Amino acid sequence: MTLTQELQVILFKPQGSIDLQGGKVLSEQMAGVVPQADQLWVIDLREVNFMDSSGLVPLVKGLRAARQSGCRLVLCNVQAPVRLILELTQLDSVFEIFHTYEDIFPIVKDDSLVLAG
Secondary structure, three states: OOOOOOOEEEEEOOOEEEOHHHHHHHHHHHHOOOOOOOEEEEEEOOOEEEEOHHHHHHHHHHHHHHHHOOOEEEEEOOOHHHHHHHHHOOHHHOOEEEOOHHHOOOOOOHHHEEEOO
């Protein structure tokens, strides 16, 4: 008998600005997901056009929570203004950043995707 574990993908899709208010919303969404070993948390930043320093807090907290639980957290579709903040704070070297969602993995089964929020 062969036992395999399917990868469960948790997708977060924040919108607009990740500032103090937007960061609270993202934090609440992430807190609503119980991290489990071998999950992949994807934060798709395609629709985020602004982030300030207070918006970095939920990303760093989420990364720490994911790592402590054996999860992997990645960012994708990072827009230029957000990428600039990540580069200025040198967090671009801390987070795994992918150009597109599809770059994270070649094929995702729809039944393994859970949309957070």
